[in-house]
Amino acid sequence: MRTVETTVLADFVREARATTGSLLAVGDVGASTVRFALVTGVEHGQTVQFLKFSNIRSVPNLHKVLEVIATALGDTVTRRITAGAIAVPGPVQDGERAVIANYKAETTEGRTIDARKLPSGLFPRAKTVVLNDVEAAGYGVIGLDTVGDLNIFRILWESGRAPRHDNAPLKALPKGNILVVAPGTGLGSCLIQYHPRAVGGGQAGTYSVLPLEFGHTNAPQHEETAFLDSYSQELGYAAEFDDVCTGRGLEFAYRFHSNGKRLTAPEISQLAKDGDDTASLAMRTYHQFIMSFCSQLTMGLLLSAIIICGDNVVSNGYYFERPANVDALRDQLLSHSMERMGFMSRPDVCLATQHINLNLIGCIYAAAATVKTPAKIQSKL
Amino acid sequence: MRTVETTVLADFVREARATTGSLLAVGDVGASTVRFALVTGVEHGQTVQFLKFSNIRSVPNLHKVLEVIATALGDTVTRRITAGAIAVPGPVQDGERAVIANYKAETTEGRTIDARKLPSGLFPRAKTVVLNDVEAAGYGVIGLDTVGDLNIFRILWESGRAPRHDNAPLKALPKGNILVVAPGTGLGSCLIQYHPRAVGGGQAGTYSVLPLEFGHTNAPQHEETAFLDSYSQELGYAAEFDDVCTGRGLEFAYRFHSNGKRLTAPEISQLAKDGDDTASLAMRTYHQFIMSFCSQLTMGLLLSAIIICGDNVVSNGYYFERPANVDALRDQLLSHSMERMGFMSRPDVCLATQHINLNLIGCIYAAAATVKTPAKIQSKL
Numbered sequence: 126m127r128t129v130e131t132t133v134l135a136d137f138v139r140e141a142r143a144t145t146g147s148l149l150a151v152g153d154v155g156a157s158t159v160r161f162a163l164v165t166g167v168e169h170g171q172t173v174q175f176l177k178f179s180n181i182r183s184v185p186n187l188h189k190v191l192e193v194i195a196t197a198l199g200d201t202v203t204r205r206i207t208a209g210a211i212a213v214p215g216p217v218q219d220g221e222r223a224v225i226a227n228y229k230a231e232t233t234e235g236r237t238i239d240a241r242k243l244p245s246g247l248f249p250r251a252k253t254v255v256l257n258d259v260e261a262a263g264y265g266v267i268g269l270d271t272v273g274d275l276n277i278f279r280i281l282w283e284s285g286r287a288p289r290h291d292n293a294p295l296k297a298l299p300k301g302n303i304l305v306v307a308p309g310t311g312l313g314s315c316l317i318q319y320h321p322r323a324v325g326g327g328q329a330g331t332y333s334v335l336p337l338e339f340g341h342t343n344a345p346q347h348e349e350t351a352f353l354d355s356y357s358q359e360l361g362y363a364a365e366f367d368d369v370c371t372g373r374g375l376e377f378a379y380r381f382h383s384n385g386k387r388l389t390a391p392e393i394s395q396l397a398k399d400g401d402d403t404a405s406l407a408m409r410t411y412h413q414f415i416m417s418f419c420s421q422l423t424m425g426l427l428l429s430a431i432i433i434c435g436d437n438v439v440s441n442g443y444y445f446e447r448p449a450n451v452d453a454l455r456d457q458l459l460s461h462s463m464e465r466m467g468f469m470s471r472p473d474v475c476l477a478t479q480h481i482n483l484n485l486i487g488c489i490y491a492a493a494a495t496v497k498t499p500a501k502i503q504s505k506l
Numbered sequence: 507m508r509t510v511e512t513t514v515l516a517d518f519v520r521e522a523r524a525t526t527g528s529l530l531a532v533g534d535v536g537a538s539t540v541r542f543a544l545v546t547g548v549e550h551g552q553t554v555q556f557l558k559f560s561n562i563r564s565v566p567n568l569h570k571v572l573e574v575i576a577t578a579l580g581d582t583v584t585r586r587i588t589a590g591a592i593a594v595p596g597p598v599q600d601g602e603r604a605v606i607a608n609y610k611a612e613t614t615e616g617r618t619i620d621a622r623k624l625p626s627g628l629f630p631r632a633k634t635v636v637l638n639d640v641e642a643a644g645y646g647v648i649g650l651d652t653v654g655d656l657n658i659f660r661i662l663w664e665s666g667r668a669p670r671h672d673n674a675p676l677k678a679l680p681k682g683n684i685l686v687v688a689p690g691t692g693l694g695s696c697l698i699q700y701h702p703r704a705v706g707g708g709q710a711g712t713y714s715v716l717p718l719e720f721g722h723t724n725a726p727q728h729e730e731t732a733f734l735d736s737y738s739q740e741l742g743y744a745a746e747f748d749d750v751c752t753g754r755g756l757e758f759a760y761r762f763h764s765n766g767k768r769l770t771a772p773e774i775s776q777l778a779k780d781g782d783d784t785a786s787l788a789m790r791t792y793h794q795f796i797m798s799f800c801s802q803l804t805m806g807l808l809l810s811a812i813i814i815c816g817d818n819v820v821s822n823g824y825y826f827e828r829p830a831n832v833d834a835l836r837d838q839l840l841s842h843s844m845e846r847m848g849f850m851s852r853p854d855v856c857l858a859t860q861h862i863n864l865n866l867i868g869c870i871y872a873a874a875a876t877v878k879t880p881a882k883i884q885s886k887l
Contacts (some may be wrong), residue, residue: 213690216808217679226847254703300600318716322635325701327708335699335716339806346727347734347744362843363728378867381622414769425720427597462743463722466607493701 134391137176138197146214147496148202150209150247153258154238155312156227159187161194161247163206164489175485175500183230184238195246208250208496210488212261213238213310216338221255224459233238252495256336263305263334264487266317266432268345270298270332271490278432278475281451286472287354290449295475301429304422304472308415309435312340312370316426339422340367344414348460352381352410369414372437378407398443410445416457424463434477445476518557518579527736528877529583532589532627532869534639537608537691539636540568542575542628544587544868554603556866560799564611565619576627589877591869594619594641595692597719602636614812626787633876635868637717640694644686645868647698647813650715651679653760654869661857664754665837668834679713682810685803685853688794690816691722693751697807721748722802725795727733729841731859733762733791753818759788790834797838800843804853815858828855 141148144165145209153160162175176194178264181187182283187448195203212288217223222239228235240253256264269275272319276294303317316335325330348351354362358378368374372390379393396404444450459469477483507862516870522529527548534541538725543556557575562568576584599603601621611617621634650656658677664670680774684698697716704710724744727734737745749755760774761767764784778786800812825831840850858864 227798236641267519272811320706322872324705325708325710325712326716326815326878327704327706329704331703335697336808338808338849341805341849342802343726343728343842345744347724347729347738350727353728365843380611421723424722425718427717427719441859462746468719468722480831481765489542489780491703 133176134194134197137174137194138199138202141198141202144205146205147207148205149337149489149492150206150249151251151485151492152211153261153482153484153488154181154187154210154211154213154245156214156256157182159190160485161196162485162489163202164492168214174221175482178268179390181228183235183237184225185230185237185379188242188244191244191247195244196275198246200246203246206247206249207252208259208393208492209240209243209253210492210495211238211240211243211248211253212258212484212488214258214313217255217257217260217336217481220401223255223257232469236243252492254411254491254495256491257313257315258484259305259315260334260336261484261487261491262307262313262434262491263315264486265300265483265485266305267332267334272499277328277477277479277481278434279478281445282455283473284429285467288448288455290448290451293477293497295432295473298424299429299473300330302426303420303430303432304426304428305432305434306415306419306422307435308370308372308437309434312367312415312418313435314339314418314422319429337422339418340370341365341479344369344417344419345421348417349410350379354380364416366414370411370418374414375407378410378422379404382406382410394441394444408441410452412444412450412458413437416454419474420461420469424461426469427468428472430473430475432477433477436480439477439480442478508861509662514557515575515578518555519542519580519583521555522579522583522829524595525584528588529586530870530877531587531634532866532873532874533590533592534641534642534863534865534869535562535568535592535606537595538563538735540571541866543866544579545873548568553707563800564609564616565606566616568619569623569625572625572628574626579627585625587630589873590624590634590874591621591637591642591873592621592634593625593627593637593865593869594640595694596801598636598641599719604636604638607617607658625643627840630792633873635876637871637872638694638696639865640686640688640696641715641717641863642868642872643688643694643815644696644698645871646864647679647684647868647873648713648715649867654678658858658860658862659815660859662826662855663836664854665810666848667837669829671832673831673859676813676854680810680854681711683807684811685800685804685807685809686788686813686815687752687796687800688816689814689818691752692797693723693799694719694724694816695803700810704769718803720799721751722746723802725750725798726802729798729856730791730794733759736792747795747799751792751799755795756788756792759791760785764790775822775825776861788829789822790842793825793831794838797835800855801839801842801850803858804839805842808849809853811854811856813856813858815864817861820858821859865878 139391149164150163158179159177159179213223215223225236228236240255278295280293299321299467305315314337344366375390396409461469530545531542539560541556594604606617609617621636659676661674683699687694688694695718725747756771763857774785778789842850851871
C-alpha cells in the first residue's frame, strides 16, 4: 500500500515527537480518504498537522495503515494518547461501531469500524468513541462556539426577519435546538440539542448532539409531484431526501428539466454559475428540497437555528450570494401549513462559507470530553 | 366557577394535611379538564389523591382555581411543596411556557401557561417546569422503568421478529432511542433519548426526553395518494400526520371510504369492532398512517423501540387483539426503502393496554429530578 507517503509520515512523526504532554487521537473516515491527527492538550498550545491518506476502502486496510503510523510514532508518543474519536460516514451503534456502506469488503466485519478493534496504540480502549460524521460536525460547531469562533458561518436570515444579504457572521449559538444539515454524497444531519434542564445529574444549559438519519425519510410529494414521480419511478422506490438533495439528485433534476441531458453535478453547478437557465432550474429544484427537508425538521424538532454546511455548499457559495436565490430558500422554508402559527420563520438560518474540517474539530471536542480535558479548539485545521 | 366540588376539595385538603415531609405539586392540563396532585416523597410512602377539575379554558381561570386550592390547603401544607411540574398540550418554550391553542382567551397572554406566573404557593418559583404533555408521558415511561413497572405495555413485536400475539409485557427499556407516540386529539410524540455518553458532566447511560412535533409534518404522499389528495383539498393545505392520525382523520377516512357518510370516531370504532367493512377499512387507513409516521421516525431517529400509548389506543384495544391487524401494522412499518438495510425491523414495538395517567407520573418524575429527590413512582395513579 502506498497510502501514506514515507516523507510525509516522517515529518508527522518528527512533529509529534517534538510535543509534550497528553495527546488526543482523532480521525475522519470519508468515502475514499481518511484524515488522522494527533492533538496536544490546551495547556501545550499546539496542534500536530494531520495526515491524509486515501485508497483505504476496507477496515482491515484502515487498521494496517493505523498500525504503520503507530509503529512509526513509537511507544514514547503513543503512550501519551489519552483518548480518541473517529468520525465515520453512516449510522453508529452504541457510540462504538458502524458499518461503512461503501467500503469494499466481502464480510460485514470487513466494513465495520469498531472502537474496541481499532489499533489500541492510537485509539485507547474504553476512551475512544465512534461518531457519525455529521454528529462529529455538530460537536465541531459546539466546540467552535465554546471559543467564540463561529464566524465561518454567515447568517442568511434571522428569526422572524427577511434575508439580510450582508454576510453577517454568526456570533453565538442560540439557547435552543439547532439543526446541522450537510448535503454531500448523502444528506447528512444532526441535532445540536440544548438542555434547559440537567440530564443524568449533569449541568443545565449544555448542548449535546443527536445523530439523525432524516436524509433517508421520504420527501413530501405535494410539491414537485411530477419531478418526484419521475425520479421514484427511475429509483424503483419512493424518493428519499437523500436521493434528491445530493449530487445524484442535482444530476437527475438537470436530466428532468432538460428532457434527458446528462451532466455531472459540478458541470451543472458551473453552468448555473455562468447563467444557464436549465442548470439554474436544476439548482433551484435541488435547493428547494433541501429547504423542504429543513421545513419538516423545523416543525418536528422545534428548531431555533439551522446551520447548512459541508464542502458542497461552500463550493456552491455563489448560489447564496444571489439575493433572489436566498429569498426563494426562505419562501420554501416558510411554505408549510404551520407557518400560520409562526413555527417556520422561527429559526435563524446560517451557512458555512469556508472549507474547514468540522468533523475533526468535533472529534477533538468529543475525545477531550471523554477524558474531561479542555481541548484546544480552533477553526484553522 | 363550580370547577371543583367543595366536598371533593375538603377531602383533598384533609388528606394533604395528614401527610408529612416534602411535597411535589404536579398538574396535567388537558383540552377541557385539569388534573392536579400533591405527592409525598418516597421516604413517606404516600401519594395524595388527585383533584380533577373541568371547564377551565383560560389561563386566568386556571390560576383562580389553583389559588382556591392553595388557600384551602393553607400555608402549613404549601410551604412543604419543594418543586412542581405541569404538563400542557402544545409546544413548550425554554421549558417554562406554552400557548394552549384551544383555550378561549382573547389575548395570547390569556392562553399562555408560564411557570413564573403560576400561583407560587403551589408551584415554587425556579423549581417548577412546564412540560409538553407527551414529553411528560415520556418521563412517565422512564419513571415506570426505574421501578420495573412497565407491564402496562405489551409487546406487539420485537426487533427483527414477527408479531408475537401473546400479550407479553414489556420488561425494561432498551438502551437506545425510544419513540413515544400518542394518537389523540393531535398526534403527539416524544423521543426518549438514551445517552451512551455523559451530557454536561452528568452520568453516561441515562435517558432524557426530547419533545417532538412531527405530528405537524406532512404525510408522504406516495401511498394512499387519492386519499391524501382528497383530504388535502378539503383542508386547504397538504395534510399533516396530525390531520390523518386523529379522530378527525378517522372520520375523514370513513367519509372517504363510504362516499360521504358522516359518523363520529367512536361510532366508527364501534362499527369496526362489530365487523362493519367500511368502518374496518377506515380504521385500517388511520392505523396505516400511524405506522407510516413511525416508519419515518424509525429511520430519522434511529429507533430501538416504539411505544404507542394514550387513551385512544387503549380504548381501541380490540383492534390490536386481531392478529391480521397487527401483521398489517408491521408490514406498513417495514414498507420503506431502508428496510433493505434492516432499519425498519429494528425497533421493538409496544402498546399501552391500560388507562393510566402517564403524564402525571412523568410530572412527578420531572419535579423530583429538579430537586434531586427520588420520587415514589407507581403506575396506579
